[in-house]
Every structure is written in structure tokens, then in C-alpha cells.
Amino acid sequence: MAAHFKLTEEDDGFLAAPQGASLLFSGASGTETWIERSEDAVVRIGIQSVAVATGAGGTLGVCIEVGDHAAKGQDGPAPIEYRLSASQSVQVLVKGGERVAFKAYPTADNAQILRTVVWASDLRSDAPTRVAPRPTTAPEAAASRA
Amino acid sequence: MTDTDPRAVELLNWLLEGLHDSADGLRQAASLARNPAFQTLFTERAGQRDALIGQIEAEVRSFGDEPACEGSMIGDVHHAFTKLRDLVAHGSDKAVVEEVVRGEALVEQRFEAVADDVQAPAKARELAGRMVARLKTDQQQIADLSQQFR
Numbered sequence: 001m002a003a004h005f006k007l008t009e010e011d012d013g014f015l016a017a018p019q020g021a022s023l024l025f026s027g028a029s030g031t032e033t034w035i036e037r038s039e040d041a042v043v044r045i046g047i048q049s050v051a052v053a054t055g056a057g058g059t060l061g062v063c064i065e066v067g068d069h070a071a072k073g074q075d076g077p078a079p080i081e082y083r084l085s086a087s088q089s090v091q092v093l094v095k096g097g098e099r100v101a102f103k104a105y106p107t108a109d110n111a112q113i114l115r116t117v118v119w120a121s122d123l124r125s126d127a128p129t130r131v132a133p134r135p136t137t138a139p140e141a142a143a144s145r146a
Numbered sequence: 147m148t149d150t151d152p153r154a155v156e157l158l159n160w161l162l163e164g165l166h167d168s169a170d171g172l173r174q175a176a177s178l179a180r181n182p183a184f185q186t187l188f189t190e191r192a193g194q195r196d197a198l199i200g201q202i203e204a205e206v207r208s209f210g211d212e213p214a215c216e217g218s219m220i221g222d223v224h225h226a227f228t229k230l231r232d233l234v235a236h237g238s239d240k241a242v243v244e245e246v247v248r249g250e251a252l253v254e255q256r257f258e259a260v261a262d263d264v265q266a267p268a269k270a271r272e273l274a275g276r277m278v279a280r281l282k283t284d285q286q287q288i289a290d291l292s293q294q295f296r
Contacts (some may be wrong), residue, residue, distance in 0.1 A: 002176070002177060002185055003177065003178055003179060003180045003185075004180055004182075005180045005181075052181075054181045054182065054183050055183060055294065056294045079294070080181075080294040080295060081181075081238045081239070081240075081295070112181075112182060
């Protein structure tokens with residue numbers, strides 16, 4: 001059996017989907033799929049990919065296409081055997097009962113893709129409003145020191 | 147009826163041994179390299195060496211003799227690549243490519259030596275001279291690969 005490049009612990013860490021996210025795809029080539037919700041929801045879609053440069057100037061790109069729009073990221077050009085990693089995410093509004101179709105895939109030039117993951121994560125609509133932290137020093141005390 | 151020429155057969159078999167070493171080394175390198183581009187290149191190159199082996203074997207048989215059927219350094223080639231296995235497991239393909247460069251330089255030197263030997267039989271010189279240009283091109287391509295690691 002021929003030798004091959006293996007994922008490292010660092011690669012595994014990079015490829016981990018965010019906490020609470022649903023893994024939609026894991027492999028090498030990427031995916032063409034859709035998401036659908038029963039109610040309006042803001043969903044974050046992400047892609048992470050790792051590769052090894054197999055020649056001088058190796059590059060790794062990732063792309064998420066939603067409708068006519070594309071979000072892209074790239075790592076490289078890099079020297080031979082350099083570990084390449086790229087990620088990209090987008091936030092989309094999914095209207096209740098409507099499908100949002102998208103493609104998420106890596107592209108490699110002079111590089112071998114080792115693993116790609118695509119995930120989706122719903123942003124909570126009932127998240128509490130962010131409140132500015134209270135100052136640790138009372139204004140009166142601060143004024144008396146001035 | 148065949149013309150016998152012991153010196154020509156001796157030289158052609160010497161070239162054959164070098165080509166067997168080359169093909170064996172390239173196959174070992176293809177199995178050790180992790181870079182798929184190297185695996186493909188080394189496997190293809192080993193196949194080309196087999197084709198050259200076939201041509202020289204035919205020449206040897208034309209003299210009514212039996213061609214050498216194995217390399218001169220079977221053990222050495224195997225040992226060199228076995229040592230590399232540990233390096234490759236944790237490192238890069240650089241050591242494999244460098245070993246191929248070294249091995250291919252040796253086979254090229256054999257062909258050059260015969261091609262340049264004015265006392266060698268014409269048939270052996272002509273055949274070695276014809277193949278040496280190709281070996282040089284192959285050698286340069288692999289030497290260029292090794293430069294990528296610097």
C-alpha cells in the first residue's frame with residue numbers, strides 16, 4: 001500500500017466544527033446541499049479544509065456559494081510539503097419553509113486536500129441583549145482619587 | 147547464426163544491472179513517498195526503465211547470450227530505502243527524492259562510461275550513447291524536484 005499524508009493533531013483541531021454546530025459534510029471534495037427551517041432563522045454556514053502542498057507554490061482555497069454570491073478564502077502559495085489550512089463562513093437568513101441551497105467546496109493547486117468539513121449553526125434569536133459590564137470602580141471613588 | 151562478442155555482452159549486462167537497480171529503487175521510492183505526484187513519477191519512471199531493460203536484453207540475446215536478470219546492488223538498494231522508511235514516517239519526502247537522485251546518477255554514470263569508452267564494442271557504445279541523453283533528462287527532472295525542498 002502506498003504511503004500517504006496524514007492529518008496531524010493540529011489539523012484535527014483546525015477542522016473541529018464550532019460547539020453546537022451541525023456537521024453537514026466531512027470528506028475531501030465539498031458538498032452541494034441546502035438548509036431549511038420551519039421559522040425564520042439566521043444560520044451560519046462554515047467550511048474548513050486542510051491540505052499539503054505537493055509542489056512549489058501550492059495553494060488551498062475554500063468557497064461558499066449561496067445564490068449568485070460567493071465567499072472565498074485562501075492559504076498559500078506555499079513551498080512543497082507546507083501544511084495549508086483555509087476556512088470561510090457566511091451568515092444567511094433562512095426564511096421559514098424556504099430552502100437555501102448552497103455549495104461549499106475547497107480548491108487546490110499543487111496541493112493534496114486531506115480533509116474538508118462543512119457545518120451549519122443556527123444563531124439563537126432569543127439570545128439576551130448584550131449589556132455593557134458595570135465598572136469595577138465606583139465613579140465617586142474614581143473622582144475622589146483624581 | 148549469431149555473432150558472439152563477450153566484451154559487448156559483458157558491458158550490456160553491466161548496463162542491465164544498473165537499470166535493474168534503478169527500476170527497483172524507483173519502485174521502492176514510489177512506495178515510500180507520500181506525495182502522490184512523486185508516487186506517479188517514480189512508478190512511471192520505473193516502467194520506462196523496464197522498457198530500456200527489454201531493449202538491452204534483446205541486444206544481449208542477439209549475441210546468443212543470456213541477459214543479467216537482477217541488479218548489482220539488490221541488497222544495498224533495499225537497505226538504503228529501508229533506512230529511509232523511518233525518516234519518511236515522521237518527516238518529509240525529501241530523503242526519498244535525494245536517494246532517487248543519488249541512484250539515478252549512478253545509473254547515468256554507467257551509461258556515460260560505456261558511451262565514452264573508445265575501446266568498447268561499437269554496438270554497446272552506440273546503444274549506451276543513445277540512452278544516456280534520455281537518462282540525463284530524467285536525472286535533471288528529479289534533481290529539479292529535490293531543489294523544491296531547499
